[in-house]
Amino acid sequence: MSYAQYSQEPAPVRQNNIVALVMTVSLVKNSTGWLQYLLGFLLVAVLGMDSPAQSVTDFRSAQNDSAGEIYSNDFNGPPGSVYAGWTSSPITYASATNPPGRGVLPPPIVTNAEVTNGTQRFLGEFGGPRIGRPGDPGYNRTRVDQTVSLTLTNLPPHSALRLTFDLLVLKSWDGNSPTYGPDCWTLSVAGGSVLLDTTFSNNPKVAREGSDQNYPQLHAMPRTGAARTNSLGYKFFGDSIYPLAFTFPHSSSTLKLDFHSSLFEGKGLADESWGLDNVRLMIAPHSPQGALGTKPSD
Numbered sequence: 001m002s003y004a005q006y007s008q009e010p011a012p013v014r015q016n017n018i019v020a021l022v023m024t025v026s027l028v029k030n031s032t033g034w035l036q037y038l039l040g041f042l043l044v045a046v047l048g049m050d051s052p053a054q055s056v057t058d059f060r061s062a063q064n065d066s067a068g069e070i071y072s073n074d075f076n077g078p079p080g081s082v083y084a085g086w087t088s089s090p091i092t093y094a095s096a097t098n099p100p101g102r103g104v105l106p107p108p109i110v111t112n113a114e115v116t117n118g119t120q121r122f123l124g125e126f127g128g129p130r131i132g133r134p135g136d137p138g139y140n141r142t143r144v145d146q147t148v149s150l151t152l153t154n155l156p157p158h159s160a161l162r163l164t165f166d167l168l169v170l171k172s173w174d175g176n177s178p179t180y181g182p183d184c185w186t187l188s189v190a191g192g193s194v195l196l197d198t199t200f201s202n203n204p205k206v207a208r209e210g211s212d213q214n215y216p217q218l219h220a221m222p223r224t225g226a227a228r229t230n231s232l233g234y235k236f237f238g239d240s241i242y243p244l245a246f247t248f249p250h251s252s253s254t255l256k257l258d259f260h261s262s263l264f265e266g267k268g269l270a271d272e273s274w275g276l277d278n279v280r281l282m283i284a285p286h287s288p289q290g291a292l293g294t295k296p297s298d
């Protein structure tokens with residue numbers, strides 16, 4: 001969790017810290033004495049200091065270097081298109097009472113879709129179907145989990161990656177509500193770090209239903225950090241678009257990113273759902289070797 005908080009880039013200072021951290025680790029690994037360790041430590045301090053704070057949107061619009069881009073997708077094909085590399089896990093659900101009880105549904109095919117007002121196409125909708133029937137003892141009281149993954153292979157050599165995308169939070173997400181949530185969303189590198197582990201809310205009834213959210217910090221008001229709200233035409237509690245960006249150490253030629261939701265209450269996509277758009281992956285601009293000029297003998 002703490003890792004996620006400093007690797008995520010609404011605060012680019014943190015991003016530089018993590019790049020610097022990679023540099024430090026690289027130095028320490030090859031260190032023959034405390035001097036090199038100290039050099040690495042100072043580097044962290046310097047890089048951390050001179051990074052101006054920028055908002056999410058500022059930071060992204062400032063990025064015009066398409067050099068190093070290794071994946072990009074705006075999912076603007078005809079609705080129902082499938083995209084290479086994108087898959088879904090089976091959908092699991094769990095209710096304390098039976099039916100529906102617990103179960104596993106086959107993985108749905110991952111496609112794009114169009115938002116209600118037709119202004120945007122995106123990958124989705126995700127979150128899981130309606131579980132059970134009205135009248136079931138556990139109906140509306142069921143947790144549903146889905147992981148949507150992007151798998152990329154044959155990546156060029158790199159030591160850190162930068163991922164940016166828009167997260168579409170659609171309809172009645174309830175954030176930290178003890179009655180209708182929590183509605184959780186996580187992003188992680190398979191076999192690696194958790195980049196974000198949080199809750200989102202479009203439910204304004206915070207006083208009555210406890211529906212604040214943990215993005216971008218604990219108990220933030222619903223929709224905090226969203227670049228746009230209610231711009232996609234969804235009538236039921238509206239919609240929020242969060243531009244997210246992460247830089248993380250990574251060197252394998254294969255990358256699997258897991259985008260995961262864990263939603264309560266199990267009423268299906270018409271009730272609460274999510275999607276992705278404008279996914280971009282780049283080799284992080286400050287590669288440790290390049291920045292440090294590591295000697296060949298190292």
Ligand SMILES: [Ca+2]
Pocket residue numbers: 074075076120121122277278
């Ligand atoms: Ca799009």
Ligand SMILES: [Ca+2]
Pocket residue numbers: 172173174180181182183263264265272
């Ligand atoms: Ca909910």
